[in-house]
Amino acid sequence: MAKNSARNYSQLTIKRLYGLSRNNCAFPSCPVELLSSEDETNFSNICHIEDANPSLHKSDRYNPNMTDDERRDFKNLLLLCPNHHIETNDIEKYTVKVLRDMKRNHESQTKQKLSGKDLIGKHPSALNTVIGHIGTDFFGDNLPDEPITAPNPELKIQFNHVIQYRPIIEEYSAYQGRLSKIYDEIERIGSTKKELVLRNIKKLYLKEKGKYNSFDEIKENADSIFSNVESELWELIDKSDNTNNDLPIEAIEISLLVIMVDAFMRCNILEEPPKA
Ligand SMILES: [Zn+2]
Ligand SMILES: [Zn+2]
Secondary structure, three states: OOOOOOHHHOOHHHHHHHHHHHOOOOOOOOOOOOOOOOOEOOOEEEEEEOOOOOOOOOOOOOOOOOHHHHHHHHHHEEOHHHHHHHHHOOOOOHHHHHHHHHHHHHHHHHHHOOOOOOOOOOOOOOHHHHHHHHHHHHHHOOOOOOOOOOOOOOOHHHHHHHHOOOHHHHHHHHHHHHHHHHHHHHHHOOOOOHHHHHHHHHHHHHHHHHHOOHHHHHOOOOHHHHHHHHHHHHHHHHOOOOOOOOHHHHHHHHHHHHHHHHHHHOOOOOOOOOOO
């Protein structure tokens, strides 16, 4: 096929096309790798959104008012695998608008993946939102000075035989009142973060609980259960995309313990003593 000037792509246009394709066909969810790292296999077809010439697809995707410079421009091109290049020749289905959207979506996915905001891999976590609020409220200048009324954690600590975490629970249970205010505040902006955070902690506890056959075994392992739930929560903090990068790590650590101790007091972690 003779090269006409609508196919005379500039070096920069080709670099942009391939660089932004992440080596994938632009067709949604097409798994074809365009270029192989093993050999010289090349499945990439440079496809014109508005056609390079009138005869090619006998189509109304040819725009007579376009110049060849516009036809060979990055904006008018997308990379497809051979199958999808043929499939998209169906001009009834694959109009100029459909192909433009396809190109835009594919390239913006590339941007998201490169920035770590991969929609499949990373999501915001409710836990990080709550930590963000605690971090700024507890350690900022606007400390509320109302007295804190927290229930006595002793009964639950003893009932579950918590040993190592006892001092931490005793220390942080005092913040339950403040945390409760923060949960209310978040709820007022119309979100169910508290419910999500507590349910997730409960789920992690239940997974731990499933490792043991009896309450006696749970009691023997109370500290390691608490610590495993803590590790799982750290992983969640790390893996979500709304990490509180502006907070010092110490503030995140303390905030997490405030949340965990509150969850312990609400019996989302470890077992509830029988009511007297
Ligand atoms: Zn084409
Ligand atoms: Zn394809």
